[in-house]
Amino acid sequence: MVTEQYPELKVNQTYIKTMDAVQTFENMVRTSRLIYNDSVTKLNREIRMFPVSVIAGMLGFRQRDYLEEQAAEQDND
Template structure:
């Protein structure tokens, strides 16, 4: 009787350790996804700041257009956090793309603005942040892949469903993206 009791205790302990281990792995993967989304938020925020600086430069050339655009951005801008969704990110990227398209129209009308060194440096900063957002998106999607794969695999799927872990959505490329103004 004692060996059966010990065997049952060992089995229960092994199962408990496996559940704890699986839960810890799922938490780590979930945190990686949240952290990746936060990084996208930081990059988008920096990109908005560079965009605002770019709009300040255009004030001398097209004051009404730039003031209207600044107000539009301020009213539609939101902060991307770890709890944000891919749709939130796409919405913010759409706002930036729209603003860049309108800035491109202004710079086409004022070649001296396009040749301004401060404008060129600021546009380069906007492009740098764009590249950083792309990198952050790749990291986010990679983190989502790892989490989703773990959630779907047996027997971890049992623990994931019991503990409320859910698959996350990927960040997909926007179907219609306005090109950035050219620096040439």
């Protein structure tokens, strides 16, 4: 939205570098969320199996929730 009001901002090198850094960060967060959710899936599956479930319960292991992507209202210009 800001770039629509200030077209010269789109050609500013600092702005371009900053937007690239933001995009890189968002991709890293997305990748980390996928890795975490994969690990949670494996953990939850193991905790439900019989011999592991008894020991996991005694040691305080509980099923974990997935990380959800939060809906961001952004203008991707």
